[in-house]
Amino acid sequence: MSDQRDEPPISGLRKLLSPRRRDPAPVAAATLPARAHGQGHGHKHAHAALPAAAATDPAAATAALIHLFQQAHEPLGLLGAFADGMAALHGELGDMGRRLQSAASSGDWPSYGRALRQLIDKYIRTIDVEDPLAGPSDSERLRDLLRQTVAGALAALLHTLPELAGEAEASGEALRQWRPGQPLEPVAQQVRELCHQIALRANDSQEQQALLLSLFDLLLENVGELLEDTSWLQGQIAVVRDLIAGPLDRYSIEEARGSLREVIYKQGLLKQGIAESKEAMKDLMLTFVEDLDGMAASTGEFHDRIADYSQTIRDARSIADLNRLLQEVLQDTGHVQEQALRARDHLIAARQEVEAAEQRILRLEQELQDVSGLVRVDQLTGALNRRGLEDLFARELVRTERSAQPLCVAMLDLDDFRQLNETFGHPGGDSALRHVVEVARTTLRASDAVARFGGEEFVLLMPDCTIFEASAAVTRVQRALAQRAVVHEDQRVFVSFSAGVALRQPGEAQDALIRRADRALYEAKKAGKNRVVSAD
Secondary structure (H helix, E strand, O other), rough: OHHHHHHHHHHHHHHOOOOOOOOOOOOEEEEEEEEOOOOOOOOEEEEOOOOOHHOOHHHHHHHHHHHHHHHOOHHHHHHHHHHHHHHOOOOOHHHHHHHHHHHHHHHHHHHHHHHHEEEEEEOOOHHHOOHHHHOHHHHHHHHHHHHHHHHHHHHOOOOOOOOHHHHHHHHHHHHHHOOOOOHHHHHHHHHHHHHHHHHHHHHHHHHHHHHHHHHHHHHHHHHHHHHHOOHHHHHHHHHHHHHHHHOHHHHHHHHHHHHHHHHHHHHHHHHHHHHHHHHHHHHHHHHHHHHHHHHHHHHHHHHHHHHHHHHHHOOOOOOHHHHHHHHHHHHHHHHHHHHHHHHHHHHHHHHHHHHHHHHHHHHHHHHHHHHHHOEEOOOOOOOHHHHHHHHEEEEEEEEHHHOOOEEEEEEEEOOOOHHHHHHEEEEEEEHHHHHHHHHHHHHHHOOOOOEEEEEEEEEEEOOOOOOHHHHHHHHHHHOOOHHHEEEEEEEOOOOOOEEEEEEEOOOOOOOHHHHHHHHHHHHHHHHHOOOOEEEE
């Protein structure tokens, strides 16, 4: 028989046996019947043993099977060789092989056919034959995905650490070159070592970040000590210190940066106003000194002339001389009076300029105070931000404990907000956020507050409100949103949210209360969209 004729049975057996060839029971040797050339049915035959290595070594088993099939030169011999090969297996496949052996030995070919059909139905039909046209297998795709993750994404994240980025690329290349059957441990060890090095560097980076933040906080604390308690800068410093004290996220950093930019702009205006005020004061003092000097000179000259006039009056001999002297005295007196009035007008104008500069400075300082208060407001929606929520909660907490009135908190999360952003872009998402705040404010009581907690999450603070009243109020907001769409680029967009409502327990802190409301929100999300769930 040629190699071309012998290969298909071996290939088929390999596919059949590959998932099951590792039997937990060790076998030293497998017996195969030794058939002579041209042996027919009904002949007695002796059994030859496969090498012991064939039981555990796939290559040895394949070689033994090839040798077995090469000894068969007729159809009956091939069927007998197939039965002998199956009988050498373990478990159910071995039992099936022995049934085939028995049928072949006795020439009971109908029984052989039935056993063969059972083998096909139970085992061969369940084998997943890989289609070469179907592309790479799942294992190959998984390997490529892992390689892209390690060599691509991970290496890009490690761009500040060139040595680790190089190791990530090398690990990705090792994963790309690995093939089934090759030792996997070297590649696994390389990836484990890379993960270990990344963990060490991550710890170092976290420590460095913590040290830098603590240094920055110390600097801000020192600056705050140098300022008056009523200074508008205290609010800015408090915002930045609160920011670096908590978990850093892009939303809070952007919000703080926007507020500080507004403050820097106002500071520039204030600096300019103070400079103008200084110049006005300087001009006022110069004018005052010049006028005083002129008045002093004029007064001294006038005094001398009055003394001369006094002597001339004593020496006057006629009424005409006295009239002439009187005219000169009146003329000099009028000149002095005119100079004094001019000096007074100059002083009044200079004082008005100084007062106007002072008013500009006061106005700028008040605007800075207002900006300092705006750091408690979300710039996008106009709702309170986290700092504003904390301040308001602290005040409501004091009032609630004093009056023994209930206090409820509702946690809101917009439904399908990511999809809304993908459909209408970030401007559409921003419009939706502003719309939710506007509808909530017009629907809720004046004593209720709306705060943006982060992203598409909002918190409603509802004092003097039971859990049932709070849930009903949140439901009213949902209904109002269902009736009022936000218009973005000539398109009507309806927004909904899910909410969790919690009633404050005696002695409960803000964080614990919000956590309970957040858990209720999670339950509302699990139940579907546009739901309200009350916390236990």
